[in-house]
Amino acid sequence: MTVRMRDLVGGALAQLRYEPTGKRVRAEAGGAVVAQTERAVLVWEPRRVVPAYAVPVEDLTAGLTGPPVPAAPDAPADTGSAVPDVTALRVLDPRVPFAVHSTPGEPVGVRVPGGDRVLEGFCPADPALAGSVVLDFAGPDAWYEEDERLYGHPRDPFHRIDVRAASRHVEVSSGGRLLAASARPRLVFETLLPVRWYLPAEDVTAPLVPSDTRTQCAYKGEAGYWSVETGDGLVRDLVWSYRDPLPDAAQLRGLLCFFDERVDVVVDGVPRPRPVTPWS
Numbered sequence: 001m002t003v004r005m006r007d008l009v010g011g012a013l014a015q016l017r018y019e020p021t022g023k024r025v026r027a028e029a030g031g032a033v034v035a036q037t038e039r040a041v042l043v044w045e046p047r048r049v050v051p052a053y054a055v056p057v058e059d060l061t062a063g064l065t066g067p068p069v070p071a072a073p074d075a076p077a078d079t080g081s082a083v084p085d086v087t088a089l090r091v092l093d094p095r096v097p098f099a100v101h102s103t104p105g106e107p108v109g110v111r112v113p114g115g116d117r118v119l120e121g122f123c124p125a126d127p128a129l130a131g132s133v134v135l136d137f138a139g140p141d142a143w144y145e146e147d148e149r150l151y152g153h154p155r156d157p158f159h160r161i162d163v164r165a166a167s168r169h170v171e172v173s174s175g176g177r178l179l180a181a182s183a184r185p186r187l188v189f190e191t192l193l194p195v196r197w198y199l200p201a202e203d204v205t206a207p208l209v210p211s212d213t214r215t216q217c218a219y220k221g222e223a224g225y226w227s228v229e230t231g232d233g234l235v236r237d238l239v240w241s242y243r244d245p246l247p248d249a250a251q252l253r254g255l256l257c258f259f260d261e262r263v264d265v266v267v268d269g270v271p272r273p274r275p276v277t278p279w280s
Contacts, residue, residue, distance in 0.1 A: 065109035175231020
């Protein structure tokens with residue numbers, strides 16, 4: 001019997017998952033090292049779509065604060081976003097705070113050396129992760145794998161992006177107003193996500209209104225955003241671009257991408273359905 005890989009991955013989302021890594025991992029806060037280990041483990045709580053790092057308690061520089069407090073999961077089934085092409089569950093994307101947990105465990109505090117600062121941690125109640133604490137990626141000021149800094153969240157070894165140059169003719173519109181047209185897109189194929197169409201700035205005809213919004217992608221880097229005046233009014237943060245992308249996405253430098261979830265996209269004369277994702 002065959003199985004579609006997407007279904008296999010989607011079927012595992014309900015489980016607490018982990019994967020050891022051979023990378024040396026370091027977290028820094030306030031100019032001090034909070035954790036440094038060669039025994040880190042990537043952990044995905046049930047329904048979480050990106051991992052966090054778990055570190056052995058003895059590899060924390062200053063240890064834990066206070067006794068752990070047992071807690072039950074506090075992520076109701078209706079928390080999160082729908083991704084019907086992957087799973088019937090509502091997934092917990094990075095916008096769902098670390099403090100929301102979907103597996104039994106013990107919330108703990110992680111001390112920062114040399115001060116009163118305390119970071120959030122979590123000890124899942126599972127024998128495979130005994131003696132380790134999962135750290136909130138957003139807590140430390142910086143994370144490193146070996147000597148390279150991480151952005152957004154730890155990189156998933158089972159997740160990848162492929163950037164391909166193409167000659168497909170792409171038109172983007174909204175409310176009957178043409179926003180962009182290009183025959184020289186770069187296509188991004190990213191695990192479990194819809195195809196993204198990155199277009200040269202010269203091929204975007206819509207007036208772009210700069211936004212202060214910034215987001216970080218572990219694979220592509222920091223994105224800046226623009227709002228767009230469409231036939232349906234101003235749509236906020238509809239377009240993004242990577243000014244200084246990470247090496248895996250170097251081909252996307254300066255190109256613009258629209259959220260397919262919020263506009264109409266026609267490729268080679270064929271309308272594409274709007275995908276349903278956390279950004280719909």
